[in-house]
Amino acid sequence: MKIELDQDVCVGSGNCVVAAPDVFDQRDDDGIAFLIEENPSAERESAVKEAEAMCPALAIRVHKK
Template sequence: MKITVDEDKCCGAGQCVLIAPEVFDQRDDDGIVVLLDAAPPEDQHALVRESAAVCPAAAIEVAEDA
């Protein structure tokens, strides 16, 4: 799995951080997503998929075959 985030799309809702705090964080100044781990371990994959699914701005892209 490989994750990419589009900071320009991010609206700072923070759902990804609440769901997968080991993979995502937010910048203090504006709340924009920060990717902590672009290739997380398998135990985080379900949480990453959920984060991408609930992102209101569709700013998280997950490549399963990476």
């Protein structure tokens, strides 16, 4: 799985960090999300898909490899 995160679209809600804290984090200065891990393991797929679904700005896309 590969994650694409569009930081230009991100609104800093933090939902992704709540859903998948091992994969996403937020910058301290503006709250914009960033990836800790672009290609997480299969065990994290459920949490990553939840983060994608919870993103109010639709800034996260999950791609199957």
